[in-house]
Amino acid sequence: MEELFGKNKRECPEPIxxxxxxxxxxxxxxLLIRNGPGMHTxxxxxxxxxxxxxxLxxxxxxxxxxxxxxxRYLHxxxxxxxxxxxxxxxSEFGTMAYPDPCKNIFSKAATFLANTIPEFTDNCLINIMKCGEDFYATSETNFIRRIDPSTLDTMEKLDYSKYVAVNLATSHPHYDSAGNIYNMGTSIAEKGKTKYMIIKIPSTIPEGGKKKSCFKYMEVVxxxxxxxxxNACYYHSFGMTDNYIIFIEQPxxxxxLKLATAYMRGVNWASCLEFHPEDKTLIYVLDRKTKKIIPGKFYTxxxxxxxxxxxxEEDGHVIFDIIAYEDNSLYEMFYLANIKTSKDFEDKNKCKSKPTCRRFVIPLQHDKEAPVGANIVKLTSTTxxxxxxxxxxxxxxxxxxxxxxxxxxxxxxxNGKKYRYIYAADVDWKPIPTKIMKFDIQTKQKLTWEEEHCWPAEPVxxxxxxxxxxxxGVLLSSVVSSDPKxxxxxxxxxAKTFKEVARASVKADIFLDLHGIFVSEADLPRNISKET
Known part of the structure; x- marks a missing residue:
């Protein structure tokens, strides 16, 4: 297990x-481009x-x-x-480093905390984002790094906070039909007035625009x-339909305050996150046209x-599906101190809460005279x-x-439309996937792929x-093996039959990754060589 998780991986900068x-x-x-942690010491x-x-x-x-x-490692x-x-x-989220010789650890983001919101890392290890013809490695801070998709060279750093007042941002943006990017970020403002901001980045420079970067035309929706x-809730993604954006403020x-003083107290930033099971989960639905939240307090x-x-959307309702847990034990399992042998890891680090795919329905309008206790969902296609x-x-x-x-x-x-199929990693009670699954929402049928000693990545x-x-179409998944041979x-x-079409074996130090995207040859940037 340490071989797969804790060992540093060798990069392979020249194509093989x-x-x-x-x-x-x-x-x-x-190109299938993937991102994830590759160096742990x-x-x-x-x-x-x-x-x-x-x-990496x-x-x-x-x-x-x-x-x-x-x-290639992201430089x-x-x-x-x-x-x-x-x-x-x-410092990273689960690791506080002393001292940090980069810029002063204190920023000017929040005067109510005496300028003590930390400046975060630009180690963008979670996902890949496409913006027009440019590609960026992303994480959950305000920094992203442009990359060359063909060579994986690292290019300039971009700071969201120079354009909109966000200190954190998700690594799972959405794209509309024109290629514009929608994302969410947390703004830690003065006097504790923390906000969640929905931002839009145009895919192209507006007609007549004089600035060269699309990010300079970023707007707060x-x-x-x-x-x-x-306090601010942690979130990793959000939902989007043709007309609405769905945000979940989970407890x-x-x-x-703990975040601002973590460095001085000698604890990591992850210790500042806490799940409050006694609280409610609020659900917000934003109208993209009016830029207003639909009225009513929805919660679960x-x-x-x-x-x-x-x-x-369906017949005056917004339907959204999420993967949910009853607690936050998933993050705790991946502390490297917990990862020893494969047997120990699987036996000792099973999720306390099994992930479930849950469907929620929000009626956009409802009868104000409906009696207390009435179900105001009018769809017959869901319970x-x-x-x-x-x-x-x-x-x-x-x-x-x-x-x-x-x-x-x-x-x-x-995306944003009525759909039938979910492709996912089948993790059951374990955090490491051993199967890939196709789930048919309509028939509830499941198709799976698995192979002994194999751990597949997120299917694309x-x-x-x-x-x-x-x-x-097809599904692509990078697969590593616990068998060194x-x-x-x-x-x-x-993707239809779940039968194996092909596999491409590589004699390289392939690693367990997180997320990524497929880019068709036609969508590769014209100003960057397409040569392998």
Whole structure:
């Protein structure tokens, strides 16, 4: 287990040809780019948490039936100064470093905390974001790093806070039909007036615009005030339909006063997060046209969610699906001190709360005269309810679609629309996936792929050109093995039948990653070489 989690991975900056078994579709041309933690020790110092490791990018280039692999460490400011000092000197979420020789740890983000909100790392290790013809490595801070998708070279750093007042941002943005980006960030403002901000980044420079960067035209679509004075909820993603944005304010709270004093108290920032099961989970639905929150207080029981699956509209209702937990034990399992042998890890680190895929329904309009206790959901296609309470609040009760899955993906052409299929890692009670699953929401049928000693990554759906059905395409998953005699490989599954189409085995140090995207050959930037 330490071999897979705690060992530093060797980068492979020059492309190497994979051994392809099976027949790749002729139309599969482009790049699968993935991101995740690859370096967990620097000199004699070690990160405490697996999610803290230095970002390692890797890609699989599909070209004329062949596959080429490469990987490179993200040369962030964090990476550079750590390498120069030969030790960890920049703090990460689960690892506090002393001293931090980068910029002063105190920022001017919040005068009510005596200018003590820390400046965060630019170790962007979670996802890849496309903005026009540019690509960025992202995490959950206000920093992102532009990368060359072909060579994986690191380029300039961008700071969201220079354009909008956010200190944190999600690594799971959404894209509308024009390619514009929608994202969410937390703004820690003066006098404790913390807000969640929905931001829009145009995919192109507006006509007549004189500034060269799309980020200079970033706008705040809407802001939602935190219900707590000195706390902000943690969130990893959000939902979006054609007309609405869905935000869940869960009682998984970041204590801002503890955050500001963590360095002085000698604790990591993760210790400032705490789940409050006695609190409610609030649900906000924003009208993208009016930029206003729809009226009514919608809430459900306390939960923790990291990933939204999808959301859509139907007959005056907004329906959204999430992966939810009853507690926050998932994060705790990935402290490297807990990761020893495979047997120990699986036996001792099972989720206390099993992940469930839950469907919630929000009626956009309802009869104000409806009696107390009435279910104001008028759909017959779901068992999810929204119950009117005496004070006028609406208590939302979910429908459980399935359980034991994480890292959900869909055919993104159906994002914001009524859809049928979820592709995900089948984790059951364990944090490490051993299967990939296709779940049919309509029939509740499940198809799975698994192989002994294999751990597949998040499956990425790639739609077939001219495909007529939602599942016309393939799934791509980077697979590592706990068997040292077995080479890692890129798995290609037929998304409809879940039969293996091909695999591309690579003699390289492939690692367990987090998230990524597929970029078709036609969408690769024109100003960057497409040569392998």
């Amino acid at each position: 040809k994979a051994d392809v078994q099976g027949q790749l579709p002729d139309w599969l041309q482009g 620097v000199g004699n110092s070690s990160y405490n948490h697996w999610f803290d490791g230095l970002a 990018l890797h890609s699989f280039h599909f070209k004329n039936g062949e596959v080429f692999y490469r990987s 962030s400011d964090t990476y550079t100064v750590n390498m120069q000092e030969n030790r960890i000197v920049v 809407c802001s939602i005030p935190s219900r707590w004075l000195l 998984f709270k970041l204590d801002l 029981d306390a939960l923790v969610t990291f990933h939204h699956v999808n959301a859509y 999810a309810t929204a119950l009117k309470e005496k004070d006028g609040n609406i208590y939302c009760v979910h429908e459980t679609l399935t359980d034991g899955i994480e890292l959900p993906r869909i055919n993104y052409g159906y 759906f790639v739609a077939a050109p001219n495909g007529k059905e939602e599942d016309d 077995k080479s890692p490989f890129l798995l290609v599954l037929d």
